[in-house]
Amino acid sequence: MLLIDRATVHSLYPMHHAVEVMAEALRRYSGGLTDQPLRTILRPAASEDLLGTMPGHVGGDDLAGFGLKAMVLKPGNPARGLDLHIGIVMVFDPETGEPLALMDAGAVTAIRTAAVSAVATDTLAPAGAGDLAILGSGVQARSHLEAMRTVRELRRVRVWSRTPGHAEAYRQWAAAELGLRVEAARTPAEAARGADLVCTTTAAREPLLEAADIAEGAHVNAVGASFADHRELSSGAVARAALFVDSRESALAESGDLHHPVAEGLVSRDHILAELGEVLLGKHPGRSDARQITLFKSLGLGVQDIMSGFAIARAAEKAHLGHRFTLD
Numbered sequence: 001m002l003l004i005d006r007a008t009v010h011s012l013y014p015m016h017h018a019v020e021v022m023a024e025a026l027r028r029y030s031g032g033l034t035d036q037p038l039r040t041i042l043r044p045a046a047s048e049d050l051l052g053t054m055p056g057h058v059g060g061d062d063l064a065g066f067g068l069k070a071m072v073l074k075p076g077n078p079a080r081g082l083d084l085h086i087g088i089v090m091v092f093d094p095e096t097g098e099p100l101a102l103m104d105a106g107a108v109t110a111i112r113t114a115a116v117s118a119v120a121t122d123t124l125a126p127a128g129a130g131d132l133a134i135l136g137s138g139v140q141a142r143s144h145l146e147a148m149r150t151v152r153e154l155r156r157v158r159v160w161s162r163t164p165g166h167a168e169a170y171r172q173w174a175a176a177e178l179g180l181r182v183e184a185a186r187t188p189a190e191a192a193r194g195a196d197l198v199c200t201t202t203a204a205r206e207p208l209l210e211a212a213d214i215a216e217g218a219h220v221n222a223v224g225a226s227f228a229d230h231r232e233l234s235s236g237a238v239a240r241a242a243l244f245v246d247s248r249e250s251a252l253a254e255s256g257d258l259h260h261p262v263a264e265g266l267v268s269r270d271h272i273l274a275e276l277g278e279v280l281l282g283k284h285p286g287r288s289d290a291r292q293i294t295l296f297k298s299l300g301l302g303v304q305d306i307m308s309g310f311a312i313a314r315a316a317e318k319a320h321l322g323h324r325f326t327l328d
């Protein structure tokens with residue numbers, strides 16, 4: 001079995017390749033080629049920590065087989081200089097069932113989540129979109145900037161963070177690492193004003209954006225609120241948008257961004273127009289006109305981690321990277 005560390009994951013799985021793999025993962029999910037339960041969340045009553053597990057099986061001719069992700073969320077980790085999410089992705093040999101590779105889940109998640117947003121952007125956003133607002137300044141905010149520039153030519157970028165110093169650090173990182181000029185906004189509404197691309201990548205429990213904050217014709221990737229008691233968008237903002245999801249089942253069960261407007265009677269469960277994979281498969285046309293606001297609600301799917309895991313394991317074998325060990 002190969003043990004693949006964080007730096008090696010990043011070196012072996014460039015964003016442009018991850019975008020291709022994630023488009024195929026979404027097609028396979030919506031095409032019925034995967035078997036995966038809803039993720040299991042274990043939250044001890046006396047703790048803010050949680051354990052999430054996402055097992056599954058992916059069918060198809062390539063990057064297929066069994067795999068799983070297990071991650072622990074530790075709210076105190078950022079203060080320790082560690083990632084909020086700590087865990088592993090494991091994939092199993094399709095022929096023998098033996099463990100094939102074990103890798104850092106934080107790196108896999110950072111890349112694949114942003115790559116899925118890139119697929120959504122390329123599929124749903126106007127072709128000329130390039131005025132980007134990013135809410136949040138952490139790992140996903142950074143990977144999303146890289147992902148957005150993979151599928152669109154960015155002409156302006158604004159970032160908002162609850163901590164101004166974090167926004168400034170983000171601005172400096174973007175200039176040094178990506179050669180991009182980023183402006184720091186004072187409020188979420190200021191960041192989103194006039195933007196035709198918006199990525200929300202926060203851990204917010206209460207809405208950051210109202211309906212009036214989102215420009216006509218914009219595309220929004222709502223990524224950060226991944227639990228039923230979290231949301232980044234107001235009920236009115238969700239009701240105003242054409243809603244697309246990675247999974248109907250997951251969105252209806254786990255998305256606070258959807259639960260609230262449904263509970264308030266602003267929309268029904270049928271507010272979901274389509275899964276993104278259905279658009280990619282030609283089962284739904286996607287954006288209907290230039291003035292429509294499109295919203296992609298991302299919760300993350302096991303198939304995304306599993307296919308990423310197989311792609312990274314293959315690349316590691318080819319490049320003779322990773323640490324090989326046996327369980328015997």
